[in-house]
Amino acid sequence: MKQKLKSLLTYFINEFSPTEKKISVQNLSLFFSILLASFILKKRRTTSLEEFRTFSEYYTAFSPELEIIKKRFPDLVVALHVTESHINPELFRTIIEKLKFVFDDEDDDFDNIISWAYQFLKKDLEKAAFSKIGKDNVKIQNSDLLYTTQFFTDNYMVKYLVNECLSDFNHTNIDSIVIIDPASGGGNFLNYSFECLFRIYKKKFPNWSDTEIVDCILTNAIIGYDLDSNLSKIASLSLFVKACGYAIPSATTSIKIYGGIPDDTLGFLNPDVTSNTIHKSTFKSQLSKIKKEEKTKVFVTNPPFMGKRDMDTALKSYLIKNYPESRGDLCVSFIQRAIQLMNENDVLGLVAQNSWMYLSSLKEFRKLFLAKQTLKECIDLGTNAFEDINGEKTNVALCVIGNSEIKTSRFYNLKYRNISEKKYSILQKNISPELTFELNQNQFLKNSHLEFNYQLEHRFENIEGLPLYSAFGKPMQGTSTGNNSEFVKYAWEVNGSPDWKLVSKGGGFSKWAGLNYYKVHWGENAEIIKANKGSALRNIDKIPSTQLVYSDTGTLGLNVRILIENQVFIASGPGIQVLNGDKYAHLAFLNSRVATFLLKLINPKFTISAGYISKIPVATNILDSKFIAKISKECLELKEKYLKNKLPNFEFQHYDYLSIKNIASHIENLIIADMESDYKRLFLESKIEKEIRKHYNFNATELKELQSVVGESPFFNTKKSFKCTAEAMDLLISASIDWNCLSTSRAINGYSVGSESIFEDLSYKLNVNPKALFEFITLNISQFKNTKDKYFNDLLHKIILNEIGVKKISIYKFDIIMLSNLIALLQSKYAFLRDYDNLSERVIWILQIHHKSSFFNKPLVSYCNDSLTVGQAHHG
Template structure:
């Protein structure tokens, strides 16, 4: 894929250069290029206008031209691979596969040459014409990919590249690979792999924020097959089994989990059961949902089998993505899926929308609005849409324009009769009617612009139509919303995205995946299913307590598989921990949820299938609990594996915050300048200008990690002056206490903090509220296995927050027990300090172990 990409990008750039368009130098006037024909000059005008439109949204010439080159290259690769996939499924005559009996050409190529000898005599052997002819045959049903009239089709690669690319496609992979549903998803993943690496490198080294097209590159992640099957079977499949509990379809679903509540519902026609993937990528969820829908239609028996694929695409499946390339692949995959079921199916409509409209050209918008100058309602609605779609390329499905549209319609209905786009009474009109009127008006505007060859007005109308089609999908509510959303922390978001999610999704704005949880719930009908795979942090950490409350208040967390680390092949390490879940948007009392705990399992897919097959669920990895129990613990963490005894103690005993408080420490914003190792400093200055500094550090209990010192000259005067530095909690400076490392993959560890030391934001301080005599007891308690166990339940991540400590249950024992605990804790501290006397890079260092042994021998 990457080799094809390199070759096509070089070729497309050369073809652009040939018509006077360059990424990094001034363009030539088309009139100064005598070698171009009239058609080529017309194509140049369209391509130039298309690239200039990209410049209007903030790209410079180089970026805009490079984006066109990349998108055109990917479109051509998608087309060639798409034709190959269709051939391998016997959906079209061979146009990519070459055979010796056809003179080393494909059958379609051979036949095309016979019908068009004039084109066969051209230097390209008629191959270009043959391919364009093949595109035209399927463009009616997959226009988004094969449309020969879109801007990416205007720059045609030359014969040598087309020929070598076809040879590579035919030789590199076997026939069966091209037949796999997930094949197109891997093509998409690999095409984006370089951009993904680049974006994360820039985030790491330059602290760059992710915005624009980089959002696509950074968040694209292929969902593995078992994940898709679990999520679709336990949402769409679950809905079917609730309607028809005796259905035999369950036997075909390997990942279907029996509902612990035995829920039922009234049957309704399958035609009315809608499914949305709001971040659909290459369509993996839609493709598997297609298979379930097909079997459901067959079992229902109301629709002729030959028409089932058409019904699924027209009425059931819906997909949105901010990447046009992803929508192209989704459309191709669904087309092939439909044709594999019925080769004669006519695909008239797919509910797939690319959220990439560019809503600019305010002058043209003003001109378009003149058509409705006597209709204030229409003007308000159109302006509402344009304003709402302004940042569609970054927000995609997260746009919340539908509420504003509904408000306008509701307000105008209340006023009574208004003139509307078709002079009908506003009290009779809803979004569906109004949308149709607006699309008709835009098409009229486009046709009028086409007659005068006005490219800017044509593009304006096209982009507006795309925006209205997106809003059409966002206006609806769905029976099932299933997706693998993008993952991106708040700190890495670009300014537009960061502000938007904070305003519209305050409960979940810390990460894009959590925002999508909230959005998906909003897009789901009452009594419908939201089914997702996301990071696990929303289940536990304090930042998402309001999101958890929202989930517990409005849904039943019916089925969850807690995967933990290493769930995705493409993500290594322990930092990304994931979970799959299915939520029923309906709140009933005393409902139960089933949870599978696989955080330590390596072969997660195999274990899931085994546990589900043995659905008596008497297993230490499976938990069935009443969901109301989550509310017994402050913050409502989804600690499904917490036993009743610990849950009761957390609810009834005093807590950490009653006797102590954890505090944020210093942030210098320039550690390289203000921090040193103690051995780098003149010993005479230690404790005066340079103070020992607890900055977290490695896993270490009781004592240690005080090898750093901080420049505290003139009471930290220079740190205080440094931009964005912070010295909070000043009253705790030089106060005896404890300190801990807030992020550690090895576990939670607490150490003694002497009076003559300061502490960092990554090595937070812990201080007694009143009784300082409990300091040693607290040091022992916090380093105990019991507290580690409780913390792993309250927040099973590597990042321990202050509020996690606050919720730890604490009981001060009677004097005799307290004295024993203090004695052993003090012994542990002394043992640790004795050990550190032999550690050369520690401030406690006195001598090496060898020196100590030699001295002992002398004595």
């Protein structure tokens, strides 16, 4: 139903253009809230919806429903009429037809659909607010604060948290509790809480009428507050409609969801929280009443997410002064405020960024927490847990917190599952034992930063005494340029200018070698960067003695490369100095599944900071192992040889294209050579993996846990047969390589580890040992039409670049060449192109489409008016 609604509202916004009509999102959201509320009430009364086409017919058809709403929310119905006058009849007719489609499924769940309408409608405002950040030091403030911190909670999260928070209450003590959501948003938590409470009240008070139960719950057991006053109205309507599903509340029964007042940016974080008044009460007075009556508070909430970097000065200063342990983090300050209000039997269930459990900057908050609270249960969801939002901001955990003297904590690690698996596991409460960790919370007091590293604390006792990586290597932050768009360019954009240095920037996943596309405006000793006001020079003096670099984005795990000659590193491609051991053994270890697994145990973030790599426990003798170093060298040599034939890497070298005698066999040989390189490297990596695991001496349980996070080398798969046609294999391989026939990086199916190996990807997809795949590919290569077509285009692209004088991607001569001259040259020099049909059309396509994509939409060569310009925009 949500996706149907999203589609409807996207259509409406495109057709209606609210900005041009000067209609606010607030008014539009109220308009759709009333429409949806009336449809829900009608649907619960009858399964059929009458036909109508105009506003007038709508008012007639929904007269009973609108009357119910009007008695409770007369101002909202006025908003409906105001917005109606701006919508043309034809658009309204289409919207109604689409609304009927939204409601056509008898089994659909209507809960929270009113609040989701607001979430979808405010998307453009949210984007506009975020787009201001970073421009002239603009910070998020005023109404933008609301748009950028509102992330509504998916139903499966709501149900889990409410069910867990109410699990210790039953029909004997249920009337002693009050559900409170201090960041109620559209009312999702309160709606489901009402449903649960009604069920329990019905059991406790069998002689009460449904109306009596509804009135009692709304009057005594549910309170909400949101800083966004408009949203509090929507939440109130949503809860009212939910209640009407059981019985229409009495006219004197209040819906106690309070809204913030204008210009207030603190809301719940202010102990003297201000709000609107509902029947002579405020949110603050309700909290005081609960305290006086000694009721048990059950907080369920999804607090706003924002770090201090994007805050305006006033809010940041207030948080640091009043919640110093939370270090200016809005979400953590919210948790701290809720905890301040909690008594012995109170419970807090929340959706929170999981970084509060790990970040060293929040040590003092954890110290405060561990002294008084117990994290009773935590489902660590990681990223991609929400249906409609993603990114690092959504790296979340579902937490149930209490003041219990029993310090037992239970953790469930679902970080590396897809959203469907997360939802199923939580709703069914069916989480496998290897992903479940139960321990005494006091164990976290043992580590220096009080981090909630539940996996390391719970198991892997044999690595507790191991030295950390910092004893062998020094991971270092790189220089921040202050403006990468100005100071970092692709190598071909600056054409050999001596002030531009080859740089490790990261920007992808690549092990052993690679990603050497970029240059930085450096000067002799970073003096050009230093002159930029926003820059921060770091570890400049360490660059000559640095051997390794890595990508700081860690969604796919560690990927470490050799720092090549005359290359520098910056913030997104940091460096590692080898202090003890063999640099090749370091390279192999850091690229292993074991290293990525251990890193993921201690690092909850997308970004891999130097400090987290330093904390990886290292088994004895790995980093000076001659055996590991030897295999590592072979992997590196294979990768370097592979990259020499791949655009647009800095390492790229042309070969003798004139030596090509038979184009068909040559293309097949190119494919086989790449496949063989991929296969050999993957096999060598499996040998490294096996050797490293021997040093750690993992037991069977620990190995199973490791495999659940980062998978297993496909060479450990004993299966030798599989079902696949040559045509299907061709499509799989073709989809696995980019325009330059370079194997693309990806997450291995179902695991939180990356790969750039075609064989690894296919082995997982087809559940077979790579050897069987290699034999199949070799045998059927002649039938791989799509793959061969890609390789031919890549070859023709290279030949064109070679013939127009681009011998290296970073050094070339500005030139203008007529297409006819190029075609004549190609046909005279290369026999296999002489009889090629439509060579001119193919070359134009290569120049206009293929080349542009191959060079990341920053083409070195442009084509216009039957001529080619080499370095037109970038001849520097």
